[in-house]
Amino acid sequence: MTDGWNIVVCVKQVPDADDVSIDPETGRLNRSDAEAVMNAPDYNAVEAALELRDEVGGTVTALSMGPPNADAVLRVAVGMGADDGVLLSDPAFGGSDTWPTSLALARAAEELDADVVFGGEETTDSSTGQVPPGIAAHNGWAQLTYVEELESRPEEDKLVAKRDVEGGYERVAAELPVVVAMGFGENDPRPAGLHRKIYAETDFEPETWTAEDLGIEDEVGLAVSPTQVGGMDTADPVPREQEVVDETDELAEQIAEVL
Amino acid sequence: MSETPNYDSEYDAIVVGAGLAGSTAALTMARDGLDVIMIERGPSPGTKNVFGGVLYTPRIRELTDFDDAPKERYVAKKTYSMLSEEGDETSMSIAPSSWREEPHNNSWMVLRADFDEWFAEQAVEAGAMLVTETTVTDLIKENGEVVGVETDRPDGELRAPMVVLAEGANSLVSEAAGLKDRDDRDNVAVSVKEVRKYDREKLEDRFHIDGDAGLAAHYFGDGACGDAVGGGFLYTNKRTVSIGVVYSIEDAAHDKKTPDEVLEEFKQHPAVAPLVRGGRMVEYSAHAIPEGGPDSMPELVHDGAVIVGDAAGLVLNSGVHLEGTNMAVESGYHAGRAVADALAQGRTDEAALASYETNLRDSYVVENLEHYGWFMDTAAEEKEFLFDDLPRALGRAGDAYFKMDNTPKDEHVSEAKSHILDATGGWLGAAKKAWKFRKMLS
Numbered sequence: 001m002t003d004g005w006n007i008v009v010c011v012k013q014v015p016d017a018d019d020v021s022i023d024p025e026t027g028r029l030n031r032s033d034a035e036a037v038m039n040a041p042d043y044n045a046v047e048a049a050l051e052l053r054d055e056v057g058g059t060v061t062a063l064s065m066g067p068p069n070a071d072a073v074l075r076v077a078v079g080m081g082a083d084d085g086v087l088l089s090d091p092a093f094g095g096s097d098t099w100p101t102s103l104a105l106a107r108a109a110e111e112l113d114a115d116v117v118f119g120g121e122e123t124t125d126s127s128t129g130q131v132p133p134g135i136a137a138h139n140g141w142a143q144l145t146y147v148e149e150l151e152s153r154p155e156e157d158k159l160v161a162k163r164d165v166e167g168g169y170e171r172v173a174a175e176l177p178v179v180v181a182m183g184f185g186e187n188d189p190r191p192a193g194l195h196r197k198i199y200a201e202t203d204f205e206p207e208t209w210t211a212e213d214l215g216i217e218d219e220v221g222l223a224v225s226p227t228q229v230g231g232m233d234t235a236d237p238v239p240r241e242q243e244v245v246d247e248t249d250e251l252a253e254q255i256a257e258v259l
Numbered sequence: 260m261s262e263t264p265n266y267d268s269e270y271d272a273i274v275v276g277a278g279l280a281g282s283t284a285a286l287t288m289a290r291d292g293l294d295v296i297m298i299e300r301g302p303s304p305g306t307k308n309v310f311g312g313v314l315y316t317p318r319i320r321e322l323t324d325f326d327d328a329p330k331e332r333y334v335a336k337k338t339y340s341m342l343s344e345e346g347d348e349t350s351m352s353i354a355p356s357s358w359r360e361e362p363h364n365n366s367w368m369v370l371r372a373d374f375d376e377w378f379a380e381q382a383v384e385a386g387a388m389l390v391t392e393t394t395v396t397d398l399i400k401e402n403g404e405v406v407g408v409e410t411d412r413p414d415g416e417l418r419a420p421m422v423v424l425a426e427g428a429n430s431l432v433s434e435a436a437g438l439k440d441r442d443d444r445d446n447v448a449v450s451v452k453e454v455r456k457y458d459r460e461k462l463e464d465r466f467h468i469d470g471d472a473g474l475a476a477h478y479f480g481d482g483a484c485g486d487a488v489g490g491g492f493l494y495t496n497k498r499t500v501s502i503g504v505v506y507s508i509e510d511a512a513h514d515k516k517t518p519d520e521v522l523e524e525f526k527q528h529p530a531v532a533p534l535v536r537g538g539r540m541v542e543y544s545a546h547a548i549p550e551g552g553p554d555s556m557p558e559l560v561h562d563g564a565v566i567v568g569d570a571a572g573l574v575l576n577s578g579v580h581l582e583g584t585n586m587a588v589e590s591g592y593h594a595g596r597a598v599a600d601a602l603a604q605g606r607t608d609e610a611a612l613a614s615y616e617t618n619l620r621d622s623y624v625v626e627n628l629e630h631y632g633w634f635m636d637t638a639a640e641e642k643e644f645l646f647d648d649l650p651r652a653l654g655r656a657g658d659a660y661f662k663m664d665n666t667p668k669d670e671h672v673s674e675a676k677s678h679i680l681d682a683t684g685g686w687l688g689a690a691k692k693a694w695k696f697r698k699m700l701s
Binding site for chain 1: 413
């Protein structure tokens with residue numbers, strides 16, 4: 001491929017976790033005071049997408065699903081260096097769980113003729129980590145999750161990932177198209193350049209696509225979402241015993257005893 | 260990457276800092292049809308700002324729909340208390356009925372994180388652009404003229420005909436660019452403040468306030484902030500109380516106690532402790548305050564740049580009056596108008612911008628600074644009397660005057676008098692001190 005890869009990076013607007021509190025009586029999250037920001041792990045996804053574009057050429061398109069004001073996260077991505085942005089926004093998407101959400105993103109990635117789709121490890125407001133694998137499943141594409149490092153092989157149309165697995169890592173090569181979920185904190189997201197940031201927040205206008213544009217108006221929304229929230233419980237903190245020991249040997253003995 | 264336009268010369272003016280002075284300047288210029296960009300280092304306006312708690316609003320009311328602004332409580336009552344180290348309190352309170360009527364003497368407790376964000380939004384709605392999380396690190400100068408700013412971002416230079424410096428008390432950019440000398444240590448105060456959250460009903464009961472009414476309490480004497488020129492304050496918000504101390508950095512540098520220890524002692528004074536008992540600390544902050552008065556104001560106008568707000572040293576502390584926000588707004592307003600007038604003539608030179616300084620000098624801002632400029636110096640000269648001897652003498656005099664024992668009241672009165680006269684240095688000393696401080700209330 002001479003003109004590089006079509007890289008898509010999925011980003012999500014979430015309430016700033018620092019401002020979210022738990023109502024001690026109802027156990028529900030109180031998000032009303034929280035500022036809407038880009039999901040923190042998505043910064044690593046955008047950075048990985050931009051690094052890949054630096055290596056193989058092509059374009060990076062930021063993709064998000066959300067209400068019209070979610071365009072703010074596309075502007076963050078474009079500020080960092082994404083070429084363009086597409087917002088999937090339609091009242092029909094309302095109440096979608098991870099199944100229809102990943103379907104919508106998968107269809108949009110197809111529409112964008114994606115070679116690689118990036119996502120963050122998980123979102124800070126729902127923490128399922130299901131959406132990147134869901135995109136891969138809906139499209140029948142390869143998936144690389146919990147990725148620490150990437151190595152591109154454009155001549156073979158392959159992407160090789162170093163993946164975090166229990167007890168160590170593994171290296172996996174996937175054929176394009178592939179969905180990559182970057183591990184949180186695995187790279188150093190770049191700051192937006194000043195002029196790029198001004199452009200992203202003023203003159204840049206993302207495209208907006210509806211469910212109908214993607215031909216999935218009957219396959220999204222609350223009604224077709226298979227998961228339901230049954231209830232909420234708050235777990236009480238467990239009191240922990242504390243003890244100060246004077247000698248390291250004594251500490252070692254106690255640890256050995258517990259083990 | 261898709262093409263990035265270059266925004267040099269796309270804006271008529273760059274405003275450094277989106278606090279009260281910066282947003283007022285931006286709002287004024289944007290309303291005048293200028294293209295304005297505000298550059299703010301915090302994640303949103305107000306997050307980096309610290310003040311005691313009262314916003315004075317006459318000009319803000321003219322410029323905005325102030326009824327929509329996020330406010331806490333209006334000042335329904337002010338108290339001034341002398342606290343001695345030994346635990347005495349002598350106080351006076353003022354609660355004119357007119358303060359309970361609109362517009363509440365234009366004095367509102369606000370939380371800056373809420374108010375400044377809303378206020379900057381008013382500038383954005385008027386057409387100004389706001390860039391956050393971006394720190395201006397230096398000015399670009401050509402042939403002595405300011406032609407733009409450098410920021411901490413990659414590709415971080417931005418040029419524009421005018422720069423408004425509203426960077427606050429710690430004015431590193433103006434200093435680095437040689438537009439302003441570094442403040443002398445004795446012209447700067449340090450403030451430490453915490454915000455404590457309470458149940459609203461409990462807070463209203465504790466301070467005897469209701470509705471939107473609130474209390475602004477000021478404390479002096481070495482029971483308030485130790486062995487230093489300064490004082491303590493307490494302001495009631497809707498569900499929180501702001502409590503803090505402000506005192507000279509010169510004293511802080513020599514004091515063995517750290518500012519947080521000074522605040523902690525103030526909170527433990529018997530006059531204060533019951534007011535802040537319980538609750539939960541939700542915010543803790545510290546900041547510098549320029550209190551140098553009119554003599555330490557820098558040159559406000561330069562070729563291509565103007566300085567406003569705290570960066571221009573526009574804070575008034577007369578002991579009785581503690582003002583800064585109103586002066587920040589006033590300076591931003593006059594600067595914004597002057598910039599618009601100069602640009603309308605196609606000019607950015609110092610002479611074309613001079614109306615800013617003239618109008619500020621004609622306004623109450625500089626007049627008040629000059630009128631009360633003597634206070635900080637006199638307070639420093641009379642530190643021991645004002646902050647140590649007087650609070651103790653008042654406490655003892657009060658004790659003596661109202662004493663219940665088996666002696667006639669005549670003796671109580673003369674004992675009370677002797678406590679005061681000891682502190683002032685006799686009748687002659689009292690007269691001298693009264694003369695010295697006569698301007699405090701004039």
